[in-house]
């Protein structure tokens with residue numbers, strides 16, 4: 001396939017987080033469009049279809065919730081949007097452009113420029129300090145160490161952890177770990193944040209603080225946020241709610257909320 005099919009035409013990272021805006025998706029275009037996306041796991045007789053021709057649109061700058069029962073395919077869907085996996089059929093479009101990748105290296109390169117991830121289990125490296133965890137995506141992007149540290153400290157301050165930059169994850173509470181993970185997701189100034197049950201393992205107060213961070217980011221910087229959640233009351237406060245049942249999007253008029 002021609003190189004241009006992979007190229008999202010977003011200026012290259014060019015050595016570090018740049019003036020905000022460069023990696024953001026064009027206002028007006030959809031941040032994410034899925035066209036008839038299907039996914040199955042396993043092969044042969046153990047092949048299990050998980051997503052069935054899912055089509056959806058998430059506008060740039062919106063805060064979207066994906067809801068649905070456990071096992072309905074929400075994480076699979078988020079992983080496809082996040083280029084962590086590839087669909088068996090259909091197309092993923094980010095910023096209005098069809099995204100395809102040859103291999104995991106190319107996927108990682110695209111992801112690094114466009115997307116920040118937040119997971120329920122934080123997925124921080126336990127032996128690195130908070131700032132080193134936040135700086136890691138910038139290391140992969142070739143940002144010089146002094147700049148990495150400066151930006152990591154700024155990001156940690158912005159999530160209320162200025163006093164914890166040298167702490168390691170085991171020395172932090174769950175809520176603090178998730179705030180480090182949010183700071184890490186922002187390291188390369190992505191236009192899209194994907195969060196898979198980001199408050200799922202937190203108590204109400206720390207979950208609320210993490211939600212507030214994500215909302216603030218969405219409101220103030222226009223970052224598109226897509227969040228998987230079990231919490232219907234949380235989902236109802238979002239701009240867009242997508243309900244998944246048995247690997248299909250539930251039409252709005254049949255949705256349970």
Ligand SMILES: Nc1ncnc2c1ncn2[C@@H]1O[C@H](COP(=O)(O)OP(=O)(O)O)[C@@H](O)[C@H]1O
Pocket residue numbers: 041042050068069070071072073074075076077
């Ligand atoms: N890597 C995998 N290999 C095989 N089956 C998987 C894999 N990941 C998820 N599944 C299955 O796909 C279905 C949907 O999973 P998932 O997307 O994690 O659902 P949800 O996030 O809504 O709970 C489940 O039946 C799950 O067991």
Ligand SMILES: [Mg+2]
Pocket residue numbers: 074075076196
């Ligand atoms: Mg899940």
